[in-house]
Amino acid sequence: MSWSEESLQRADDILARYPEKRSAVMPLLYVAMREDGYLTDDGMRQVAELTGVTPAQVQSTASFYNMYKREPVGKYLVSMCTSISCFLMGADDVLHAIEDEAGIPAGEADDEIGVEHAECIGACGGAPACLVNYELIEGLTPDKAKELVAWLRSAKPDVINADEMQALFGGKTSFDWGIREERGAVGPFPAFGPFGTADVNTDALEPGRST
Amino acid sequence: MIVEALTRRMNAHPTDSHTMERYLETGGYEAARGAITKTRDELVETVKESGVIGRGGAGFPAGLKWSFLAPARPAYLVVNGDESEPGTFKDRQLLERDPHAMVEGIIIAAVANEVHHAFVYIRGEYPKPARRVQQAVADAYAKGFLGKGIFGGDYDLDVTVHLGAGAYICGEETALLNSLEGRRGEPRLKPPYFPAAKGLYMAPTIVNNVETISNLPYIFGEGVDWYKGLGHEVDTGTFLMSISGHVNKPGNYEVVHGITWRELIYGVAGGIRDGKELKAWVPGGASAPWFVPEEHLDLPITKDETGKQGSMLGSGAVIVMDEDTDMVAAAERLVRFFAEESCGQCTPCREGTTWLDLILQRVLHGGGREQDIDLLMDVSDNISVGLGWPPKQTTICPLGPSAVSATLSLVKHFRHEVEEHIGRGTPVTISGVSS
CATH class of the missing domain: 1.20.1440.230 (NADH-ubiquinone oxidoreductase 51kDa subunit, iron-sulphur binding domain)
Structure with missing residues (x-):
């Protein structure tokens, strides 16, 4: 049940960033998801061992937050915002388009794609908006959303990059995004090396680099 | 009506406002360098004088909050970047486009509150802003602005960037602290658990919003008089408003308090799309009671006036609904x-x-x-x-x-x-x- 050397090294680095080990539970749950693709019982036991709390306490924490997925959600998790600002700009139609094209109702997944509705993702000025593996696309339409899903199925990108998706499928943004962000996500969890510094950041890979 | 303080650097330098090089070239980290030579009392007094109110939603005066910090040590500083109130996307812009302003603000706030370990809690759905902050923190360590003996002195300061995992309630400060302790993000009963008395690990803790902290380099760099001169006489400084919904120009706008809702919606945000009529708007995030044009359109946007009318400015999120809205x-x-x-x-x-x-x-x-x-x-x-x-x-x-x-x-x-x-x-x- 033990983690890879890389994950254990990451766990050590994370634990060193906090005055109390228990604070590392949340970042380590992301490491567990990266290790297994989603959050398994073994993964939670490993987090408990590393942080000195009980497996039940880790499960209690994990079950509170909706980004810790207890079941596989596919390689690409599409989270469509349906909160008020996106709703006012037609988000429900976009979600239906995503569900139609993917052939998956919100809340379910196949091996490739998971679809879910999300509460406000902080992209209200570029509504309606969605996340793919937590990387943002703003200014969606139902047609563009269908193209996005079709692209995920056909191009099967190794790295999900927000600027690439925004250029292909997006529209109005909440604000000027500024310079292109080269990094992106490699799985259905946020592309963030959960460390205090950015010198090791293997969750966020540059496009073209394979996992 | 639109002003530039917090947004000046990102507007002038759209491609690299987030980098250490640009931040230093535009006067960055000088305010923090000055702050480490001052006493806690001096720094708290300056923030009190500036009149800056917390930008997270509750609108509590930041200086007063700092003055409540209990004497026990260690104390902690936690920056609340769990921005999740529907309609709000201002902190995302600050984190992505000008993360060093927040890091510099953290140094000032830490010294003022005798803190040697600060945390930045960023919502899990914001990995890109979190990466930018992570990079900024790493660059600040490399320059000696964070870590052991910052700016060559004898003050130590560590900063840990922490990612949430999808729970709006973690924006509530005691829920955020539970979350940072690896627990369920459930708010703590108050009293006794006001963070300034018993916060992270039951130690005295200051929790401030990203925008509040990002104001500090300007208050200390340009001076209290400059800062107060920018804005309204009571609600000082500038204010980032996130405007969304049925307007022609949704977006984040840096404004001063005291302009009217009409000026904001029809001037700044370009009016209602497709020439439609305004039906109602949410003046300060999803938690705020709605305003309607026949009663509220010509009222000034201030904390007091909005409160008197039975609503609040909250996180500065304005959600506009046109006549066709059900x-x-x-x-x-x-x-x-x-x-x-x-x-x-x-x-x-x-x-x-x-x-x-x-x-x-x-x-x-x-x-x-x-x-x-x-x-x-x-x-x-x-x-x-x-x-x-x-x-x-x-x-x-x-x-x-x-x-x-x-x-x-x-x-x-x-x-x-x-x-x-x-x-x-x-x-x-x-x-x-x-x-």
Whole structure:
């Protein structure tokens, strides 16, 4: 049940960033998801061992937050915002388009794609908006959303990059995004090396680099 | 009406405002370098004098909050970047486009509060802003602005960037602290757990919003007089407002308090799209009671005036709705958010928000009953006794009463629309939105 050397090294680095080990539970749950693709019982036991709390306490924490997925959600998790600002700009139609094209109702997944509705993702000025593996696309339409899903199925990108998706499928943004962000996500969890510094950041890979 | 302080650097340097090089070239880290030579009393006094109020939603004076810090040490500083209030996206821009302003603000706030370990809590759905902050923190360590003996002196300061995992309630400061301790993000009972007395690991803790902290380099760099001269005489400084919904130019705008809602919606945000009429707007995030044009359009945007009118500026999120908006649908969507995000500790919130949503859904889908309006009011009263403003709470935190805001606003201003839905008795199609 033990983690890879890389994950254990990451766990050590994370634990060193906090005055109390228990604070590392949340970042380590992301490491567990990266290790297994989603959050398994073994993964939670490993987090408990590393942080000195009980497996039940880790499960209690994990079950509170909706980004810790207890079941596989596919390689690409599409989270469509349906909160008020996106709703006012037609988000429900976009979600239906995503569900139609993917052939998956919100809340379910196949091996490739998971679809879910999300509460406000902080992209209200570029509504309606969605996340793919937590990387943002703003200014969606139902047609563009269908193209996005079709692209995920056909191009099967190794790295999900927000600027690439925004250029292909997006529209109005909440604000000027500024310079292109080269990094992106490699799985259905946020592309963030959960460390205090950015010198090791293997969750966020540059496009073209394979996992 | 639009001013540039916090947004100056990102507007002038769109491609590299987030980098250490640009930040230093535009005067960065000088304010922090100066702050480490000052005493806690001097620094707290400066922030008090500046009049800066917390930008996270509650609008509490930042200097006063700092002065409440209990004497025990260690103390901690936590920057609240869990921006999740529907309609709000200002912190995302600050984190992505000017993360060093926040890092410099952290240094100032840490020294002022005798803190040697600060945390930045960023919501899990913001990995890109988190990466930018992570890079900024790493660059600050490399320059010796963070770590052992910052700026070559004898003050040590560590900063840890922490990612949330999808829970609106973690924006509530005691829930955020529980989350940072690896626990469920459930708000703590107050008193006794005010963070300044007993916060992270039960140690004295200051929790400040990203925008509040990002103001500090300007207050200390340009001076209190400059800062106060920027804005309104009471609500000093500038204010980032996130405008969304049916306006021609949604976006984040840096404004000063005291302009009117008409100037904001029709001037700054370019008016209502497609030449439509304005029907209502949410003045300060999803938790704020709605404003309507016939009563509120020419009122000045200040904390006091908005409060007197029974609402709040909150996180500065303005959600604009045009004449075609089905207000029952809008209210249901707002209430649904709070029902989904209730942490479940307090029965009035857990049950109440869910029932409010179910009743509104029933009305929306043609199953409404005549007594449903009274029922909505009754359930609301059980969450927030007396239905007054500011809301009384039967709950540990204000999340439950926030769902009451939308429900009461609907019944107060648009009762006829609820009655129409009930009278129609058949499912309706909402304009532009299938339900």
